[in-house]
Amino acid sequence: MCGIIGYIGPKEVVPVLIEGLRRLEYRGYDSAGVAVVHAGAVDLRRSAGKLSKLEDVIRLEPIAGDYGVGHTRWATHGRPTEENAHPHRDCTGKIVVVHNGIIENYLELKHELQRQGHKFVTETDTEIVAHLVEREMRNDGLENAVRRALLLMRGLFALVLISADDPEKIVAVRNGPPIVVGLGDGEFFVASDTPPILGHTRDVVFLGDEEMAVITKSGVVFTDFFGRAVSKVTQRVLWDPIMAEKAGFKHFMLKEIFEQPTAARETILGRVSQDSGKVFLEEMAISDATLAAVERVTILACGTSWHAGLVGKFMIEQIARLPVEVDYGSEYRYRSPIVPPRTLAVVITQSGETADTLAALREASRQGASSISICNVVGSMATRESGGTIYTHAGPEIGVASTKAFTSQLVALYLLALRLGQLRGALSPDASKPHIDALLQLPLLLEQTLKLAPEVEEIASRFHTRTDFLYLGRGINYPIALEGALKLKEISYIHAEGYPAGEMKHGPIALIDERMPVVALAPRDQVFEKMMGNMQEVKARGGSVIALTTQGDDLSSILDRSRDVVLQLPHAPALLMPILMALPLQLLAYDIAVRRGCDVDQPRNLAKSVTVE
Numbered sequence: 001m002c003g004i005i006g007y008i009g010p011k012e013v014v015p016v017l018i019e020g021l022r023r024l025e026y027r028g029y030d031s032a033g034v035a036v037v038h039a040g041a042v043d044l045r046r047s048a049g050k051l052s053k054l055e056d057v058i059r060l061e062p063i064a065g066d067y068g069v070g071h072t073r074w075a076t077h078g079r080p081t082e083e084n085a086h087p088h089r090d091c092t093g094k095i096v097v098v099h100n101g102i103i104e105n106y107l108e109l110k111h112e113l114q115r116q117g118h119k120f121v122t123e124t125d126t127e128i129v130a131h132l133v134e135r136e137m138r139n140d141g142l143e144n145a146v147r148r149a150l151l152l153m154r155g156l157f158a159l160v161l162i163s164a165d166d167p168e169k170i171v172a173v174r175n176g177p178p179i180v181v182g183l184g185d186g187e188f189f190v191a192s193d194t195p196p197i198l199g200h201t202r203d204v205v206f207l208g209d210e211e212m213a214v215i216t217k218s219g220v221v222f223t224d225f226f227g228r229a230v231s232k233v234t235q236r237v238l239w240d241p242i243m244a245e246k247a248g249f250k251h252f253m254l255k256e257i258f259e260q261p262t263a264a265r266e267t268i269l270g271r272v273s274q275d276s277g278k279v280f281l282e283e284m285a286i287s288d289a290t291l292a293a294v295e296r297v298t299i300l301a302c303g304t305s306w307h308a309g310l311v312g313k314f315m316i317e318q319i320a321r322l323p324v325e326v327d328y329g330s331e332y333r334y335r336s337p338i339v340p341p342r343t344l345a346v347v348i349t350q351s352g353e354t355a356d357t358l359a360a361l362r363e364a365s366r367q368g369a370s371s372i373s374i375c376n377v378v379g380s381m382a383t384r385e386s387g388g389t390i391y392t393h394a395g396p397e398i399g400v401a402s403t404k405a406f407t408s409q410l411v412a413l414y415l416l417a418l419r420l421g422q423l424r425g426a427l428s429p430d431a432s433k434p435h436i437d438a439l440l441q442l443p444l445l446l447e448q449t450l451k452l453a454p455e456v457e458e459i460a461s462r463f464h465t466r467t468d469f470l471y472l473g474r475g476i477n478y479p480i481a482l483e484g485a486l487k488l489k490e491i492s493y494i495h496a497e498g499y500p501a502g503e504m505k506h507g508p509i510a511l512i513d514e515r516m517p518v519v520a521l522a523p524r525d526q527v528f529e530k531m532m533g534n535m536q537e538v539k540a541r542g543g544s545v546i547a548l549t550t551q552g553d554d555l556s557s558i559l560d561r562s563r564d565v566v567l568q569l570p571h572a573p574a575l576l577m578p579i580l581m582a583l584p585l586q587l588l589a590y591d592i593a594v595r596r597g598c599d600v601d602q603p604r605n606l607a608k609s610v611t612v613e
Contacts, residue, residue, distance in 0.1 A: 002071060002073050002086070002098075002099070002100040002192065003021060003024030003025065003071065003072040003073075003100075003191075003196075004069070004070075004071055004098050004100055004158065004160050004179070004190070004191055004192040005017055005020030005024060005069065005070045005071075005189070005190070005191045005192075005196050006067075006068070006069040006070070006098075006160045006162075006170045006172065006189065006190040006191070006215070007020070007068065007187070007188075007189055007190075008066075008067035008168065008169075008170055008187065008188050008215055008216065008217055009067075009184065009186060009187025009188060009217065010186060010187060011187065012064065013036050013064070013065050013067055013068045014034060014036060014058065014062075014063060014064060014065070014068070016200075017068055017069070017070035018034070018051070018054075018055060018058070018070070019196070019199070020189075020191060020196030020197075021051055021054075021071075021072050022196075023195040023196040023199075023398075024072055024191065024192065024193060024195065024196055025050070025051050025602065030048070030049075030073045031046065031048045031049065031072075031081070031084065031086075032047060032049075032050070032051050032054040032070070032071065032073065032085065033045060033046030033047065033054060033070065033071055033086050033087050034046075034058075034063075034068060034069070034070040034071075034087070035068055035069055035070075035087040035089075035098075035162065036063055036064065036065020036066070036067065036068030037065050037066055037067060037068060037162055037164050038064060038065040038066055040164050040167070041094075041164055042094055042096055042162075042164050043063040043064075043065060044063075044087060044089065044096065045057050045058050045063055046085040046086070046087070047082055047085065048081050048082045048085060050602075051072060066167075066168065067162065067168060068162065069087055069096060069098050069160050069161075069162055069170065070087075070098070071085075071087055071098035071099075083122050083123075084122050084123055084124050086098045086099060086124075086126060088122060088124065088126045088127045088130050089130055090118075090130040090131050090133065090134035091118055091131065091134060094164040094165050095133050095134050095137070095142075095161065095162075095163045095164075095165075096161065096162050096163070097126060097129045097130045097133070097159055097160070098159070098160050098161075099125075099126040099129060099158070099159050099160075100157065100158040100177040100192055101155060101156045101157030101176055101177045102157065103125040103126070103128060103129065103153055103154070103155045104154045104155035105153065105154045105155070106125035106128045106155075109128045109132065109152060109153070110127075110128050113128060113131045113132070113135070116135070118131045118134070118135070129149065129153070129159060129161075130161075132149035132152060132153070133145045133146055133149045133161060133163075135149075136148040136149050137163075137165070141166055141169070142161060142162075142163045142165075142166040142169055142171050143169075143171045143212065143214045143223075143227075144227070146159070146161060146171050146173060146212070147212070147226065147227060150173065150175075150225050151225075155176075156176025156177060156355060157173075157175055157176060157177065158172075158173070158174050158175070158176065158177040158178065158179045159171075159172065159173045160172045160173075160179075168216055168217055169214065169215065169216050170190060170214075170215040170216075171213070171214055171215070172190045172207065172212065172213045172215065173207075173211070173212045173213075173225070174207040174208065174209060174210075174211055174212075175209055175210055176355060177192065177353065178206065178207075178351070178353040178380065178381065179191075179192065179206075179207040179213070180192070180193065180194055180197065180204050180205070180206055180207070181204065181205045181206075181207065181213050181220055182194075182197035182200060182201045182203065182204050183204065183205065183220065183234060184200050184201040184203075185201070186217075187200065187201075188215045188216075188217075188219075188220055190213065190215060193351075194237055194377075194396070195396055195398070197237075198237060198396075202236055202237045202238070203234050203235075203236060203237075204235055204236075204237055204379070205220070205222070205232045205234055205235070206235070206379040206380065206381075206384075207222075208230075208381070208384065209381070210224055210225045211223070211224055211225075211230055212224065212225060235378060235379045237378065238378075251399065251590070251594075251600045251601050252398040252399040252601045253399035253401055253403060253491070253586075253590055253600050253601055254590055254600075256397055256398070256399050256403045256404045257403045257404070257450070257583065257587060257590065259394075259395065259404050260403065260404045260407050260408075260446050260450075260583065261443040261444070261447045261450070262443070263392070263393065263394040263395065263404040263405075263407065264407060264408060264411050264442050264579070265443040266393035266394070266395075267391075267392050267393050267394070267408045267411045267412060268411060268415070268440065268442070268443075269393070271415055272415070272436045272439060272440070273436070274433065274437065274440065277428075277429035277430060277431075277432035277433040277436060278422065278429060278432070279415055279418045279419045279422060279432070279436075281388075281415060281416070281419050283388055283389045283390060283391055284387070284388030284389065284390065285387055286372060286387045286388045288423055290370055291344070291370075291419070291420060291423045292423040292424055292425075293342050294322065294342055294343070294344040294370070294420065294424075295323075295340070295341075295342040295343070296322065296323050296324075296325070296340060296342065296343045296344070297323070297324045297325070297343070297345075297346060298324075298325045298326075298337075298339070298343055298344070298345050298346070298364060298369065299312055299313065299324060299327065299345075299346045299347075299348065300327050300329045300332055300345060300346070300347045300348070300357055300361060300364065301326075301328075301329055301347065301348035301349065301357060302328060302329045302330055302354055302356050302357055303402075303486070304350075304401075304402040304405075304406050304483060304486065305348040305349055305350065305354075305357070305402075305406075305409060306326065306328060306329075307406070307479045307480070307482050307483040308348055308374075308406055308409040308410055308479075309326040309346075309348055309413075310326050310478075310479035310482070311410055311476060311480070311578050312324070312326075312346070312348075312409075312410070312413035312416070312417070313325075313326050314475070314476040315413055315414055315416075315417040315476075315575055316413070316416065316417045316420060318417075318575065319417040319418060319420070319421040319426070319427060319575070320417050320420035320421040320427070321424070321426045322420060322424070327360065328356075329347070329354065329356040329357035329359065329360040330356035330360075332359075332360035332364070333359050333360055337363065337364070337367070339364055339369050341368065343364070343369040343370070344369065344370050344371070344372065345361060345365065345369040345371040345372075345386075346371070346372055346373075346374065346416070347360065347361045347371065347372075347373045347374070347382055347386060348373075348374045348375075348409055348413075349373065349375055349380075349382050350375070350376045350377070350392075350394075350397060350402060350405040350409075351375075351376070351377055351380060352375040352376070352377045352380025352381055352382035352383050353377075353380055353381055353382070354382075357382065358381055358382060358385065361382065361385060361386060362385070365385070370387050371385075371386040371387045371388075372386050372388045372389060372416075373385075373386040373388075373389045374389070374392065374409055374412045374413065374416070375389055375390075375391060375392065376391070376392045376393075376394050376397065378391065390412045390415065390416060391412075392405065392408035392409055392411070392412050393408070394408040398601065399600070399601045400490070400491075400601060400602060400603055401487055401490045401491050401586075401589070401600075401603065403586050406483065406582065407446075407579050407582055410578060410579045410582075411439070411442070411579070414435075414439060414575065414576070415439075418432060418435055418436070434573075435573075435575075438572070438573045438576055439576070441572075442576055442579065445570045445572050445576075445580055446580065446583065448570045449570060449580050449583045449584065450583060450587075452567055452569070452583075452584055452587070453587055455567060456567070456584050456587040456588050456591055457587075457591045459546060459565050459567075459588060460588060460591030460594075460595055461591075461595065462565075463517050463544075463546070463592065464492075464591075464592045464595040464596055466494065466516075466517055467495060467515070468494070468495045468496070468511065468515070468516055469485065469494060469495070469496040469516070469517050469518075469519060470485075470496070470497055470498075470499065470508055470511065470512065470516060470518045470519070470543075471484045471485040471496060471497065471498040471499070471518075471519045471521075472498075472499055472500075472501040472504060472518060472519070472520050472521065472531075472534055473498075473501060473520075473521035473531075473581075474500060474501045474502060474521075474527040474531055474534075475525065475526070475574075476574065476575065476577070476578055477521040477577065477578055477581055478498075478499070478500040478501065478521075479578065480578045480581045480582055480585065481498040481499060481500075481501075481519070481521055482498035482499075483498070483582060483585065484496075484498060484519060484521075484582075484586075484588070484589070485497055485498035486498070487585060487586055487588075487589035488588070488589045488592065490589070490603050491589055491590065491593040491598055491600050491603045492589060492592045492593040492596055492598055493598060493603075493604070494592065494596075501520070501530065501531060501534045502530070504534055504537065505537075509537065509541070512538055512542070512543040513541065513542050513543065514542040514543065516543050516544075517543070517544045517545075517546055518535075518538045518543050518544065518545050518546070519546045519548070519585070519588075520534060520535050520538070520545055520546070520547045520548070521548050521581050522535065522547055522548065522549045522553075522555075523548070523549060523550045523569070523574075523577045523581070524549065524552075524553055524571070525574045525577070526574075528553075532555075532558060535547060535555070535558055535559065536558050539558060539559070539560070539564075544563050544564055544565075545559055545564040545565070546565045546567070546588075547559065547564065547565065547567065548567050548569060548581055548584055548585075549566060549567070549568055549569070550569055550571050550577075551568045551569065551570060551571060552568070553568065567584055569581065569584070
């Protein structure tokens with residue numbers, strides 16, 4: 001995944017591009033570059049490494065232009081070097097392209113172009129686009145040359161191009177990864193995500209697959225790849241640009257951890273009635289009759305969203321009494337899935353653009369499933385292709401390791417479980433009211449949980465030098481053990497494994513010794529005694545326990561306070577307890593990563609959302 005920004009308008013172009021790249025750096029930080037057009041020539045600056053390196057280059061060799069494009073890269077083809085950094089040029093140096101995605105047949109095209117005399121200077125698949133467009137240039141404009149080139153390319157890609165020979169024009173195309181066009185006052189933007197646009201305008205248009213935007217100073221024309229006009233709807237992004245700033249926090253991730261009470265409150269707001277016990281999910285275009293007839297739910301997601309789906313399985317099965325299967329989006333379409341009639345596919349994706357999750361959605365829909373998405377981004381591809389959407393109102397999430405988007409997804413899944421239960425007759429309005437009362441109390445409980453932050457920081461000071469962690473949970477909390485381990489791996493680079501606690505004796509117990517901390521999720525629920533047994537087994541083998549339990553639970557009979565730690569969380573109903581449990585685990589991963597000197601917001605080799613397979 002990579003970050004793309006383009007601008008045409010009255011402002012100085014380079015500062016707009018650099019600021020846009022800064023807001024997109026979470027999408028890629030192996031290398032960065034900008035290209036501008038002035039007086040019939042292209043001027044370009046690139047650098048390997050983070051954006052600050054590019055800024056150093058521009059400071060030493062300033063450039064200025066009338067319009068231009070920028071790019072921050074997460075390498076797929078070719079090493080992260082200055083030579084491989086975007087933008088890329090053709091043989092003439094007058095055509096420039098930035099790219100997110102993969103050109104699957106690039107080697108075939110490269111060999112063909114080389115036989116025709118084109119000279120390649122990089123290892124990337126992107127460079128072939130510039131040479132293809134160079135070959136296809138006529139006197140009918142850059143957009144038509146791009147259309148001819150597109151007929152030859154296979155893969156999933158987003159492209160933005162400029163040409164000094166067709167001045168004051170930016171051409172953007174989408175076939176997979178996202179492209180957003182910002183409509184300002186006498187100025188226009190194109191980007192791979194909304195954050196770099198929001199400081200200038202909140203009016204945006206999301207391109208669909210096989211669509212093109214031709215952007216000039218006088219406006220934007222939207223077509224398909226064959227030049228046929230496409231009608232697009234302008235959407236108003238409600239996120240305040242300030243929400244994408246750190247607001248005094250050291251890192252975006254820490255800010256987003258502390259935004260979770262607000263994100264949960266916003267996701268609940270207006271969707272429940274304490275008086276009637278009803279749940280309102282107005283965004284879902286699927287009829288109540290279709291939902292009431294559902295006999296099976298398949299949840300499709302990747303990464304952290306998959307962990308949310310595992311928690312959702314417990315919620316939906318217990319409340320709505322429907323069987324639920326949770327599948328990796330990246331595996332679903334490759335195993336010839338069976339999709340019986342009356343299946344509801346629920347796709348969970350923060351960005352709405354995760355390539356594997358979208359492919360899974362399309363496969364489920366192809367086989368006749370109804371579908372809904374749980375998503376944080378209005379107008380994204382998942383929301384357009386699914387039958388309805390439950391939006392999580394978490395606001396922009398910049399940190400690569402998901403926090404507030406994850407807990408907002410759990411809130412949305414709880415709302416979905418209640419709605420399905422009501423429509424199926426498994427949950428009466430009176431029986432719904434305690435669920436709704438508990439849900440409305442959740443933001444306050446999250447605020448109380450965040451007060452544990454100083455205790456978590458102390459735990460990090462004790463354990464940040466360890467090289468391995470084990471996370472254990474039972475029932476609805478075992479997915480949170482998986483998520484806690486993932487967070488630690490993602491941002492601290494410590495090896496960590498999450499397991500259902502009942503599986504400890506089936507292998508992981510062999511790893512436990514005096515150097516192995518075991519994080520045990522042990523709220524007071526129906527499996528509390530089982531978790532007590534697991535902790536005793538850890539202690540018998542010399543391991544240290546970091547126990548997350550509920551206020552008032554006394555674990556002194558099995559834990560040694562000189563070697564072990566107990567965090568006491570507020571009481572909550574069992575189905576909501578995973579949301580509380582997630583917060584201390586996020587803080588633990590964060591504090592350990594900070595103490596180890598890791599780049600918390602931009603961990604190595606990772607990108608915010610995976611928009612290519």
